[in-house]
Structures are given as structure tokens and as C-alpha cells.
Amino acid sequence: MARYSGAKWRPTTKHGYGSTDTNSVKRVIDHSAEGYRGGMFAVLDGIRQASWHFSVMQNGEVYQHVDTGQISWGAGSFDANNGSINIEHEGVKGQALTSAQYSATLKLHAWIWPVHNLGTPSRSTNLKEHKEFLATACPSNRIPWSRLIPDLKTALAPATPPTPVGDGIAYTIGPEGARGLYGVWEKLGKPQNWDTWLKQTLLLNGWSGTPVLQIGQVIQIPGSAPAPTPPPPPPTPVDPCADLKTQLAKVTKDKEEWRQRYSTIMTRYDKLKTAVLAASRLAV
Numbered sequence: 001m002a003r004y005s006g007a008k009w010r011p012t013t014k015h016g017y018g019s020t021d022t023n024s025v026k027r028v029i030d031h032s033a034e035g036y037r038g039g040m041f042a043v044l045d046g047i048r049q050a051s052w053h054f055s056v057m058q059n060g061e062v063y064q065h066v067d068t069g070q071i072s073w074g075a076g077s078f079d080a081n082n083g084s085i086n087i088e089h090e091g092v093k094g095q096a097l098t099s100a101q102y103s104a105t106l107k108l109h110a111w112i113w114p115v116h117n118l119g120t121p122s123r124s125t126n127l128k129e130h131k132e133f134l135a136t137a138c139p140s141n142r143i144p145w146s147r148l149i150p151d152l153k154t155a156l157a158p159a160t161p162p163t164p165v166g167d168g169i170a171y172t173i174g175p176e177g178a179r180g181l182y183g184v185w186e187k188l189g190k191p192q193n194w195d196t197w198l199k200q201t202l203l204l205n206g207w208s209g210t211p212v213l214q215i216g217q218v219i220q221i222p223g224s225a226p227a228p229t230p231p232p233p234p235p236t237p238v239d240p241c242a243d244l245k246t247q248l249a250k251v252t253k254d255k256e257e258w259r260q261r262y263s264t265i266m267t268r269y270d271k272l273k274t275a276v277l278a279a280s281r282l283a284v
């Protein structure tokens with residue numbers, strides 16, 4: 001079903017159990033070869049009933065011997081091999097994986113996972129040691145799980161491109177900044193962390209390769225533009241008619257007061273007049 005493009009194809013005919021040779025992959029079983037390239041290939045080419053899908057060499061080379069859709073003979077029994085991808089690591093007990101070997105096996109594991117839809121990498125389900133299926137020391141504690149599992153998870157995490165924050169500042173490269181983006185970053189007071197800043201800067205400016213900076217060049221800087229200074233509150237408008245209005249109000253008030261007084265006096269006057277008229281009639 002699947003061959004890894006990062007591996008050299010070096011097949012063996014030793015796979016399958018009679019007519020049963022469909023590997024419905026559920027897990028990876030990691031091994032220590034307890035030997036080196038020559039011995040490993042001799043086993044694959046010999047009569048011993050042993051094979052495996054992948055060999056990861058100490059120099060970082062990877063070989064594939066059995067298609068992952070077929071069942072290899074790496075873990076000692078049908079039950080162990082059925083549903084497994086067997087990976088042998090060149091070297092012997094006491095040897096840590098070399099740096100190249102570690103990187104290669106990490107990449108190989110990261111290729112296997114989505115191809116066979118294995119879900120979250122976990123020691124309890126899909127990342128196994130040979131000795132969990134058979135009385136053997138294999139893989140001789142050579143698999144650095146505490147490093148491999150987090151690295152694998154990271155490798156499997158979908159790559160999220162940094163989101164440009166927009167509203168970046170347009171920065172004109174001066175002589176001090178022309179020595180590189182690092183210079184620009186320093187000049188701007190080292191915003192965020194360098195890696196994120198650089199990625200976002202490259203993205204914002206549409207650079208895919210190594211950017212060439214020149215004096216006078218304008219680049220967009222990621223990050224929010226500084227908050228604009230709020231405008232000062234508008235001054236209270238001075239009303240040139242304020243005094244006149246005050247005076248007018250007072251006059252209006254006085255006028256009303258006088259109107260009321262006048263009204264009161266006129267009422268009294270009317271009453272008096274009526275009384276006087278009444279008295280004069282009596283006198284007639």
C-alpha cells in the first residue's frame with residue numbers, strides 16, 4: 001500500500017502469512033538491529049524467517065524492504081506482526097541513536113502517521129517496543145521516547161503560517177538597517193521574539209527566499225501600529241454673547257417681576273375703583 005519516498009527500496013520476498021498479507025496498520029514496533037548494515041542485509045537476504053519494513057542506518061539512510069501494506073516478520077508472531085510496521089535501527093545495545101539516525105527515524109515515523117491514519121502518537125497504543133510482544137531485550141532501551149514522542153507530535157502538527165497582524169509600519173531602510181533584517185529588528189527595539197518577527201516580516205513583504213535589503217527600500221513591519229494619540233478634547237467654545245445673554249435673562253426676569261407687580265396693583269386699583277363707585281352711588 002505504501003512505500004516511503006525517503007527510503008531506498010531494497011525488497012525482500014519474506015512477508016505475509018500464506019495468503020494473508022494485508023497489513024491493516026495500527027502501530028509501529030521499533031527495534032534495535034543489534035548489528036550493522038551488512039548483518040542486517042544478510043538476514044533479509046538469508047533463509048531465516050525474519051524481515052522488517054524499514055532499516056534506519058546510523059548515517060541517516062533509510063531502506064524499505066516490505067511495503068507497509070504487507071506484513072513483515074519482525075516481531076516474532078502473526079499477532080504481533082499483523083497490523084504493525086517494524087522498524088529496525090542499526091547499532092547495538094548501549095549505542096544511542098546517532099543524530100542523523102534520530103532525525104531519519106523521526107521523519108519516517110512522521111511519514112507513517114498520516115499515511116496510516118494512526119492518530120495521536122502514544123506508547124500505550126501505536127508506538128511499541130519489540131519486547132512488549134516477545135521475551136527479548138529489543139530495542140535495548142535505544143528508542144528515546146521522551147524525545148521522539150513530543151518531536152513526532154510537533155512534526156505532525158499542522159503548520160500554521162504566522163498571521164500578519166496587519167497595520168504594520170512602513171520602514172525605510174537606512175544605512176544602519178541595511179546590514180540585514182536583524183538590524184531593523186534591533187533598531188525597532190526588538191519587537192516580539194526574533195523568529196516570529198522574521199517569519200511575519202518575510203510573509204508581509206512577500207519574501208520567499210533570502211531577502212535582499214537595500215538602503216532606501218521600504219519594508220512593512222509586522223505588529224500593530226502604535227495606538228494613535230487621542231485628539232485633545234475640543235476647547236469649550238467661548239460665547240461672545242455670554243454677558244449679553246446674562247443681562248438679557250436678568251432683564252427678562254425683572255420684566256416678569258414688574259409685570260406681576262403691575263398686575264397686582266391693577267387688581268387692587270380695580271377693587272378700589274369699584275368700591276369708590278359703589279360709595280358714590282350711595283352718596284347720590
Ligand SMILES: [Zn+2]
Pocket residue numbers: 030031032074130138139
Ligand atoms: Zn526486535
